[in-house]
Amino acid sequence: MSVTKYESQIREPLVNGTKTYSQVTKDIVHTIEVKPTRLWYIGFYISAALLMFGAYSVYREVTYGIGQWNVNRTIGWGWDITNFVWWVGIGHAGTLISAILLLFRQGWRTGVNRAAEAMTIFAVMCAGQFPIFHMGRVWMAFFTLPYPNTRGPLWPNFNSPLLWDVFAISTYFTVSLLFWYSGLLPDLATVRDRAKTKLRKHLYGVASFGWSGSTKHWQRHESLSLVLAGLSTPLVLSVHTIVSFDFATSVVPGWHTTIFPPYFVAGAIFSGFAMVQTLMLILRKVMNLQDYITLGHIEAMNKVIVLTGSIVGCAYLTELFMAWYSQNPYEQDIFFKYRIAGAYGWSYWLMMTCNVISPQLFWFTKLRRNVLFTFIMSIVVNIGMWFERFVIIVSSLYRDYLPSSWSIYYRPSIWEVGFYLGTFGLFFTCFFLFSKYFPVIAIAEIKYVLKGTGESFKNDMDVLEQKEVDEFVDEIYHGHAEGEVKVAHH
Amino acid sequence: MAQKKFVVGCFEDEKVLFPAVAKVRKEGYKFHDIYTPFPVHGLDHAMGLRETSIHTAGFLYGMIGTTTAVTFMTWVFTKDWPVNVGGKPNFALPAWIPITFELTVLFAAVGMVLTFCYICQLAPFVKKHVFHPRATDDFFVMVIECGEKTNEQELTDLLKSVGAQEVNTQVAEEGWWIGRYDQEQSLYNEPNIA
Numbered sequence: 001m002s003v004t005k006y007e008s009q010i011r012e013p014l015v016n017g018t019k020t021y022s023q024v025t026k027d028i029v030h031t032i033e034v035k036p037t038r039l040w041y042i043g044f045y046i047s048a049a050l051l052m053f054g055a056y057s058v059y060r061e062v063t064y065g066i067g068q069w070n071v072n073r074t075i076g077w078g079w080d081i082t083n084f085v086w087w088v089g090i091g092h093a094g095t096l097i098s099a100i101l102l103l104f105r106q107g108w109r110t111g112v113n114r115a116a117e118a119m120t121i122f123a124v125m126c127a128g129q130f131p132i133f134h135m136g137r138v139w140m141a142f143f144t145l146p147y148p149n150t151r152g153p154l155w156p157n158f159n160s161p162l163l164w165d166v167f168a169i170s171t172y173f174t175v176s177l178l179f180w181y182s183g184l185l186p187d188l189a190t191v192r193d194r195a196k197t198k199l200r201k202h203l204y205g206v207a208s209f210g211w212s213g214s215t216k217h218w219q220r221h222e223s224l225s226l227v228l229a230g231l232s233t234p235l236v237l238s239v240h241t242i243v244s245f246d247f248a249t250s251v252v253p254g255w256h257t258t259i260f261p262p263y264f265v266a267g268a269i270f271s272g273f274a275m276v277q278t279l280m281l282i283l284r285k286v287m288n289l290q291d292y293i294t295l296g297h298i299e300a301m302n303k304v305i306v307l308t309g310s311i312v313g314c315a316y317l318t319e320l321f322m323a324w325y326s327q328n329p330y331e332q333d334i335f336f337k338y339r340i341a342g343a344y345g346w347s348y349w350l351m352m353t354c355n356v357i358s359p360q361l362f363w364f365t366k367l368r369r370n371v372l373f374t375f376i377m378s379i380v381v382n383i384g385m386w387f388e389r390f391v392i393i394v395s396s397l398y399r400d401y402l403p404s405s406w407s408i409y410y411r412p413s414i415w416e417v418g419f420y421l422g423t424f425g426l427f428f429t430c431f432f433l434f435s436k437y438f439p440v441i442a443i444a445e446i447k448y449v450l451k452g453t454g455e456s457f458k459n460d461m462d463v464l465e466q467k468e469v470d471e472f473v474d475e476i477y478h479g480h481a482e483g484e485v486k487v488a489h490h
Numbered sequence: 491m492a493q494k495k496f497v498v499g500c501f502e503d504e505k506v507l508f509p510a511v512a513k514v515r516k517e518g519y520k521f522h523d524i525y526t527p528f529p530v531h532g533l534d535h536a537m538g539l540r541e542t543s544i545h546t547a548g549f550l551y552g553m554i555g556t557t558t559a560v561t562f563m564t565w566v567f568t569k570d571w572p573v574n575v576g577g578k579p580n581f582a583l584p585a586w587i588p589i590t591f592e593l594t595v596l597f598a599a600v601g602m603v604l605t606f607c608y609i610c611q612l613a614p615f616v617k618k619h620v621f622h623p624r625a626t627d628d629f630f631v632m633v634i635e636c637g638e639k640t641n642e643q644e645l646t647d648l649l650k651s652v653g654a655q656e657v658n659t660q661v662a663e664e665g666w667w668i669g670r671y672d673q674e675q676s677l678y679n680e681p682n683i684a
Contacts, residue, residue, distance in 0.1 A: 021527060021628035146562070155566045164588040171592040175599040182603055185612065186626065190527070193623040209607065210616035213625050217610045218529040220542045224606050227548045228599055235595045242588050447528040451504075463505060471532045 012296035014107050014446075014453040019291070021447050028441050029191055031287050036436050039286060047428035054422005057415040058133060066136050069416035074407035075397045079416045080134050082389040086271070087127035087423065088169065088243055089264075089385060092236055093272025094120025095176055098183075099232035102225070107453070108300050110445040111293050114187075115283060116276045117180040118438070122430040123275070124173045126423035131165065133419070161245040168242040175235055179228045182221070185211045187439040240268040247392065253330040254339065254396035257322065263315035270308035270355070271385035273301050277378035279431065281371060283440060292441050295369050302368040305381065309359030312388075316356060330401065339395045343409060347387050348395070354384025493661050495636040496522055497645045498621050499654035500629045504530055507630045510652035511536045514634065517648060522633040525625035544609075548602040555597025559590040619662040629655075 019027075036044075061068045071078040094116040101109040132141050144166045146155050156163050188208035195201035211217070244264035247255035277298065284293040323335035339348050358380055367373050398407050434440070452464060501507045511524070511533070521537055563586050567573075572580045607613055625631040632649070636642060642659055649657045 022624075025527075025627045146566075152571065155571060158563045158567070158589055159582055159585040161588075164592075167589050167592040171596040175595060178599055178603045182606070186528075190626040193620065193626045205617065206614045209612035209614055210618045211612060211626075212523075212618050212620070213525040213527060213631075214523045214610075215526060215530070215533050215537060216523070216539055216542075217612075218526065219534045219539065220544050220606055220610060222529050223542050223544050224602055227545045227602060231548075231552075231595050231599055234591070238588065238591055245588070444528040467505075474532050474535050 012294065014111060014294070014296070014449050016291040016294055019450065021450070024446050024450065025190055025194070025443055027289070027292070028439050028443050028446075029194060031435070032191055032437060032439070033194070033196075037286070040432065040436065044429065044432040047425050047432060050421050050425030051429050052425070053418050054420075054425050057418030057422055058129075060415045061133055061419065062138055066134070068413060069419075070411060070413045071416075072407055072410070074400065074405050075394055075410040077134075077393045077397065078410060079390075079412045079420060080130050082386065082393050083420050083423065084127050084130035084134075085243055085264075085389040085393075086382075086386050087123050087130070089240065089268035089271045089389075090275045090382070091120045091123035091127060091172070091176075091272065092240060092265075092268035093276045094118070094123075095172075095179070095232050095236040096269055096272065097276070098179060099229040099236065102229040103233060106300075107449055108297050110442060110449055111297050112276065112280055112301075112441075113445070114180075114183065114438075114442045115279060115435075115440050117176065117183070118431065118434045118440075119276060119279055120176050120272075121173065121180060122427045122434075123272075124169065124176065125430070126427050128169055128173070129419075129423060129426075131162075161242065161249050164242045165246060168239045172235060172239045175228070175232055179225075179232060182224060182228070183442060183445075184438065185209055186213065186221070186444045187442060189213065190443055191439065237265055240264045252396050252400075253328070254334040254392065257319065259315055259318055259322070263312065263319075266308045266311035266315065267355075267385060267388060270305060270312055270359075271382055273304050273308070274378040274381035274385070277301055277305075277374055278382070281375045281378070283435065287435070287440065289441065292446060295371075298371065298374055299365075299368045302362045302374060302377075305377075306359050306362035306368075309355060309362075309381070313356035316352065334396055334399065338399045339391060342395070342399075344391065344395045344398070347391050351384050351387040351391050354380050355388060358384075495642075496621070496660050496662060497634045497636060497640075497642060497649065498656075498658050498660055499632045499634070499649035500622055500624070500656040501632065501653060502629065502655050503653075504630060506653040507632075508532070508536055510632070510649070510654070513652050514632070514648065519634050519640075519645065519648075520637070522635040525621060525629075525631040525633070527626050527628060527630075530630070544602060544606060547605050548598045551601030551605075552594045552598035554601075555594040556590055558597070559593040560586065563589065619660075621660060621662075622656075 015024075069078060069080065071080065094113075097109050097116045098113040101113075132138060135141055144156055144163060146158075147153075156166075185208055188204050189211035192201055192204035192208050195204060241261040241264065244260035248257060248260040250256060280293050280301075281298070284290050320335055320340075323331040326332075338344070358377065361367050361373075362377070394410060398410060400406065499510075501510060507524075507530070511521075514521070515538065524533060524537060526533065564581060567580045567582065611618075621633050622629055622631045632654070634645060634649075636645075636659075646657050646659070
């Protein structure tokens with residue numbers, strides 16, 4: 001077979017070096033099989049302490065009421081809903097990586113999808129706390145569910161965006177969890193079959209559902225992943241769209257705009273990828289996974305950040321333009337008197353700097369491939385995105401139609417901040433446990449792409465190209481009696 | 491439960507595996523299964539397995555979700571508890587799109603995963619016979635069921651000759667959970683390899 005040897009100048013290898021299958025297993029499963037490092041313990045205890053403080057803050061709020069936070073009749077949403085939107089936004093990157101990039105056949109997703117999906121699940125768990133405890137009488141949270149009750153039965157209002165949120169967030173959490181865990185099954189089985197101790201074998205045996213690696217099961221598994229990806233793609237777009245409806249369907253100046261859904265979705269992907277960067281850069285360093293999460297992966301994610309950052313910047317400018325163009329005095333006042341200027345003007349400019357100006361530096365290849373710079377930027381972006389939600393909520397609420405309900409200065413109480421810190425505790429406690437007890441990289445998926453990338457691909461390129469031709473011919477001749485050509489999965 | 495005998499051949503390379511599969515099928519042996527550490531594309535066709543139709547099940551579950559959402563909200567707002575909100579219509583279909591969409595996705599995803607677990611017989615506490623512990627690491631493990639007429643020695647020699655690294659004979663119990671092997675796995679096309 002004579003295929004012209006051509007080495008791609010654009011596509012970087014997904015996995016560095018020449019590795020065998022068992023080496024991949026060893027590299028990734030290693031951390032599960034040894035005692036965690038001192039650094040892990042320190043991080044875990046700090047997170048657990050934050051979680052405790054958060055739990056106490058929540059206890060204060062549940063016992064004494066929302067007055068424990070400094071929210072008032074004018075600024076009713078304050079930090080709480082800011083944090084909610086922020087966490088939900090972060091929770092968008094995982095499913096984007098695992099679903100949308102799967103459909104777009106982006107090979108580099110395999111290195112980061114597992115940890116990003118875990119991040120999504122933990123972020124959504126954190127996000128869910130805020131609206132639930134904002135209800136005040138949290139023990140009645142189940143009133144939002146449409147169950148046959150003794151009050152009529154009295155049903156929730158299905159026309160309300162706040163109820164749409166209940167459905168959107170809970171569906172998103174469930175589907176992400178199923179997607180993540182069904183992908184985990186084969187890798188947990190790998191850990192099970194390598195286990196040296198009885199307890200580990202038993203626990204991973206239970207967790208892996210008795211996965212065997214049967215060809216038929218793999219065939220179904222691939223079909224399942226593909227359909228779940230297809231379902232998650234519109235789902236992930238719908239979730240932040242619905243979150244933005246909480247604002248957009250109101251009549252509050254600065255919120256009542258049709259640009260909100262696309263603008264929120266872009267912002268969510270923007271902040272989500274920043275959080276993925278923060279976690280991945282630590283993970284690859286601490287767990288020695290530089291060969292699997294390569295500079296190519298980091299650069300690819302930085303490209304997504306600069307794209308979505310620019311979309312967000314465009315949305316900010318559009319909002320300002322529309323406020324002027326609408327000639328609506330309330331809109332104009334909110335944007336030009338109280339947002340870019342006024343008591344909270346500083347937060348607007350902080351948001352603009354962090355979200356619009358600084359990500360533009362990622363147009364430079366050198367900076368995109370600089371680990372330290374990326375790490376700093378990932379945190380800057382998330383600070384900016386937090387302030388975006390703060391600006392939207394507080395600067396629109398503190399000036400209303402009625403001057404009598406104006407509230408000059410809102411600052412959070414320690415328990416409001418504590419609740420936020422507590423969700424950091426929850427998020428990182430979960431993430432530390434995940435990184436210790438679960439394979440942080442999708443082992444089977446890495447093995448699947450291993451021979452088609454990097455050094456091992458170069459070594460037997462002829463054979464692999466021939467195999468691709470064979471597979472294509474096979475697809476045409478088998479199982480498709482109607483004569484349709486089906487594109488292979490992945 | 492019935493005990494069955496299997497001849498197990500382990501391969502280290504998928505380049506060796508594919509010709510081996512063709513050869514074994516040509517000789518007329520019946521695969522029990524091939525266990526692989528990752529999805530090997532084309533192997534299902536090489537073995538003669540038919541396509542899965544789990545995605546059709548997903549579509550049906552999704553339709554059930556859509557129907558449930560629309561009929562339930564219609565019943566609540568037009569029959570059970572109609573509320574006059576500024577004269578707006580009770581049958582407010584556009585406002586129900588978000589919840590209808592979410593329930594469609596929820597039903598499809600949950601239904602598909604449950605179906606997947608059921609037909610693959612996967613559940614917590616299910617234990618299956620592991621033919622080779624490296625089947626989830628780096629071995630492609632071909633398992634062939636021995637019938638009454640099967641000559642074990644001949645089969646072992648055949649597997650060795652097509653490149654198996656390790657060949658052994660194992661006795662395992664038939665049926666793990668609901669008393670059957672995966673039925674679809676016994677469905678083989680006639681070997682049509684030249």
